[in-house]
Amino acid sequence: MQPDPVIFTPLLAAACAIFAWSCYRRFSLVAVGAAEDRFSSLPERLQGMFEFAFLQKRVVSRPFGVNHLFIFWSFLILAVANTEFLVAGVFPAARLSAVLPQALYLPLVFVFDVVSLCALTAVAIALVRRAVAPPYEGARTGEAFGILSMIGTLMLAYFGLHAAEIALGAEGAAQSMPVSRALSSLLSGEGGETLKSVAQVSWWLHAGVLLFFLNYLPYSKHMHILAAIPNCFFKGLDAPNTQPREEFVEGNVYGAGSIDRFTWKDLFDSFSCTECGRCEKSCPAASTGKPLNPRLVMHDIKVNLLANGDLLQRGGEPTVPVIGDAEGSIRPDALWSCTSCGACLAACPVFIEQMPKITKMRRHLVQMEADFPEELLNLFENMEQRSNPWGIAPGERGKWAGGRDVRQFEAGKTEYLYFVGCAGSFDSRSKQVTLAMTRIMEAAGVSFGILGKEEKCCGDSLRRLGNEYLFDKMARENVAQFQEKGVTKVVTQCPHCFTTLKNDYRQYGLELEVIPHAEFIESLLAQGKLKLDHHEKKGGNIVFHDSCYLGRHNGVYEAPRTVIAQATGSAPAEMERNRENSFCCGAGGGRMWMEEHLGERINLNRVNEALAGKPSTICTTCPYCMTMMEDGLKDRSNGGTNVKDIAELVAEGLKA
Amino acid sequence: MYVVACIKQVPDTTQVQIDPVTNTLVRDGIPFIVNPYDTHALEESLRMKARYGFKAAALSMGPPNTEATLRKALALGVDEAILCSDRAFGGADTLSTSNVLAAAIRKLAQEDEVGIVFCGKQTIDGDTAQVGPGIAIRLGFSQLTLVDRIEHLDFLSKKIRVRRKLEGRYEIVEAKLPAMITVVRELNRPRYPTVPMRLKAAKAEVKVWDNNELKLDPNSVGLKGSPTWVSRIFSPQRAAGEIIGDGMGDPAGTARLLLEKLVASDMLAV
Incomplete structure (x- = not known):
């Protein structure tokens, strides 16, 4: 059932031309953006594109993802059928049936027929899902329903056309089209003229929706059909939180204000x-x-x-x-x-x-x-003046050790630099973690030293808050100090120090081996350097809270869990949202230093989740998480649960 | 018209310790900051610049390294930064300091009229609160201290109305311009420098005026012009504190105990 190419050819040409023009207009807009290299490491990029765009690894990880996978692959497969459909509309002789050998053509037609049914089913599921349980409030848009309906209509038109042709006896491959054939039986009583009209209407409906769809895409959110695959190719290969440096010379502008x-x-x-x-x-x-x-x-x-x-x-x-x-x-x-x-x-x-x-x-x-929440003025000045967020005199750093004899770091004499961090140095609760960590390293006979008074803030909060100028200054000072002192291996107890020293300072030409305390303790345990007496300590029902900067930003998920299991004799309980899906304590990105005036408090949300399992202890690996969890527990006035850092759990189990 | 902010570079007192043997300030390696009250004086001068189109000048007296403090003022947006620096000015008390600063303001007034001089209410190192009033007296300016709000400014009649924050009350005062105003923290919230301004300020000129320029009688400046000298600095002995009750075990009872003690010691107005 072919239309007259004289009518269809100009239509198709116009539709393709407008589509090309629309795509050019839209996509060329991105050229107003600044340059950025996203073409390095081609093999890695191609692999990412294959895994995430074509296999849709992330899409299928959540409900209805599989449904999307079906629609996606149906789309790809039917793209062949649709191309044939359009080409044949212009050159009736160029049909696949005429070009391909039967042995190849018949299986292909079978695939098209079955896949069309899959697509129709998946689209129907998607329509029902969006109507009944939309992914978020406000997701029931005309645009979303419109697109789904268009895809559905395409499939129905496909079946209408082929069913009518089969009923007319005009389809040579009818045996290979189980779905269309089954539908054609519904049309068996109709006369030839009616069948011809059905075929004709279906053909034009299919062509019309296809060409409209093509030209609607660049103007809708469904532009992702065109952009998502290359976007997976262009995905960031570095730690996503390691933002590019800025160059501070007169005449430059900073950040994105337009x-x-x-x-x-x-x-x-x-x-x-x-x-x-x-x-x-x-x-x-x-x-x-x-x-x-x-x-x-x-x-x-x-x-x-x-x-x-x-x-x-x-x-x-x-x-x-x-x-x-x-x-x-x-x-x-x-x-x-x-x-x-x-x-x-x-x-x-x-x-x-x-x-x-x-x-x-x-x-x-x-x-x-210079426009930011009021509370940050103090933070910025404290950081600039005293190199710590609280504005405590730098001379007080190192006083956490009390009477303990903790060595100063000296290359050649001490192996590891123990970078205590601001919280571990000044925050009274975190100082206990510092002492616990010190006890562990001493018990294991680790050769380590600290910077004491000479330690400076790593600058994490500044960088996340967008005060790159000050961060740059502090990073340079720290990098210079590490290089001058010959530091190569660093142990941290704060994931913010960890990520900054490891990932951010790399941009300053400093390659350090930075080990977060959870991993360091794990390796000490694995080497048998710590003797733990966990029988006395068990009985606790410990739930583990993932720190974003240890977990999501650096992929350290298992080490703390292994350590807890070894220190207490049993694996920690998990919260509903854990590992990659963990929920923030609310203090990252500089939020630690700001008031939380709007909405529900994030730490309460997380503490409620933690308390669902009635734990005796919430175990954290970050000083910010610890503060937020403890504050959250106070608000719940929950006396039965406490918060402990992983180092404290281990130190408690050390054999005297 | 000029609006002038007098700012002082002071040691970061949170980090200053007193040497128990010599009773002097241990200032080795202690960073300097802008006197916190002066940052509010500076801010107000910048707001006046923005609102009325005045030229803002920051003025300081001190050793050459005070330049860093004046650069901060430039980064915040003052048009001119002037440092009065001369060996002869060294060792000054508040009297000889106000002689120098008043002379500098007079010199500035030769270029354009000086309408208002802002000072912090006091500095955190000396805490005397004398320099601002000293300047006012020497220049014959109206003297408005402890201001926490500018109520009204009228150019035509050259009048300013301000609110003074006193203990337990406010006072609305009207005075003639030119005026010297000392400010308290509540007056405003100081701004933060933008990066382009910081970079620009790093290269901007800080004018340095020595006594060749100010032409003051050498006996009225520096140590020679200072009738006050510091004989001894010491931390007062404080009585040891007392832990009352059991805050963790019995918060309500402890709070009651605390209240009773506060009432008994006349610390609460009840």
Whole structure:
């Protein structure tokens, strides 16, 4: 049932031309962004694209992901059928049936027929899911239903066409089309004219929806059909929280205060987002009623790009600000709500980088506008003046040791630098962790030294808060000190020091072997250097809370669990959200130093989750987590549960 | 018109210790900061600049390294930074300091009229609160101390109305310009420098005026012009504290005990 090519050919040509033009218009907008290299390590990139775009590893990890996988692969397979359909509309002789040998053609037609049914089923499931249990509030949009209906209509038209042709006896491959054949029996009583009309209407419906769909894509959130696969290819290969350095010379501007200050990849991300809402669901800010929603951050960046892109391409100035209150702008209080926990990064099936964009906008606010929440003024000044967040005199550092004789680090004489960190040096609760860690290392006979008074803050909070200028200054000082003192191996007890020394300082040419205390204790246990008497200590029901900076940002999940199991005799209990899906304590990204005025408190949300299993102890591996969990427990006035750092659990079990 | 903020570089007192033997400040390696009250004086001068288009100048007296403090002021947005520095100014008490600063303001006034001089209410190292009033007297300016709010500024009639924060009460005062105003922390929230301003300030000029420029009688400045000298610095002995009750075990009872003690010692107005 072919239409007249004279009618269809110009239609197809016009549709393809408009589609190409739309794609060019949209995708060329990303060129207003700054340069960024996303083409290095090709094999790794291709592998990532294969695993995450084609095998959809992340998509299938959550409910309804498998459904998406079916739609995706149906789409790919039917792309062959649809191409044939369109080509044959122009060159009726160029049908696959005429080109391919039967032995190849018949199985192919069989696949098309069955896959069309799969696609129709998956689309029906998706429609019902969106109507009954949408992925997030506000997901029931006309756009979403429209696209699903279009895909469904394509399948129905496909079956309409083939069923009518089979009934007409005009389909040579009818035996290989079980679904179409079954449907054709419904049409068996119809006359030839009716069948012809059904076929004709189906053909035009199929062609019409296909060409409309093609031209609707670039203007909808379903642009992800075009952008998501390359986005997986372009995914970040470095630790996602290690933002690029900035160069502080006169005349430079800092951070992203307008859309063209993002990189092309940042902008491409916004085209790759189909608003599935997984980032929003896992975001501690979004799920506790804060104004931040990573999905909307991406949405607003896209809206902003579309509003300003043309103007920027013509050399003009953007008219819609990227930070502000209107649609297409991101509210400052949303930016300040981010805990930089990286849950959004871990949740996104196509590796959109939401959190680094937030840091870029914070950089603009802090460095170009000096506009930030009031509480941070103190923090910034304390860091600049006294190299610690509390503003305690640097001379007090090292006093945690009390009367203990802890050696100063000296290359050649001490093997490891024990980098205690600000919390471990000044916070009275964390000082107990420092003492526990010291006892463990002493018991194991580890050769270690500290920097004492000479230790400085690593600058983590500054970097996450966007005060890159001060971070840069502190990083340089620390790097110079480490190099001068010949430090090569470092043990940390704070995951923020850990990630900063390990990942961030690498940008300053410093390659250190940095070992978080959980891993260090694990290796001491494995080497049999610690004698533990866990029989006395068992009976505790310990639940483990993953630190974002140890876990998600650095992939350390198992070491603390192994240590707890060995120190107490049994593996820790798990919270519902654990490992990659762990929920932040609320203190990362500099939130530790800010008030939490909006929404439910994040630490309470997490503590409630921890208490669900009625634990005796919540075990943490981070001083911020410890503070947040302890505060949360106080609010619940729960006397039965305490918080302990992993080093404390181990130190308690040390044989005297 | 100029609005001038007088700022002083002081040792970061949270880090200063007193040598128990010599009774002097141990200042080795102690970083300097801008006197915290002065940051509010500076902020107010910058707000006046933004609001009325005044030229903002930051003024300090001290050794050459005071330049760092004035660069901070430049990074925050003052148009001019002036450092009065001369060996002859060394060892000054509050009297000779106000002689120098008043002379510098007079010199500045030769370029353009000086409308308002802001000072912090006192410094955290000397705590005398005398330099601001000293400047006012020497220049014949209206003297408004402990200001926590500028109520009104009228150019035509050259009048300013401010609120003074006193113990237990406020006082609204009107005075003629030019005026010297000392400020308390509640007046404003100091700004933070942007990075471009910091980089610009690093290269900007800090004018250094010595006594060749100010032409003061050598007997009225520095140690020679200072009738006060410090004979001894010491930390007062404090009586040991007392742990009352059992806050963990019996918070309510302990709170009651604390309240009784506070009432008994007349620390609460009940």
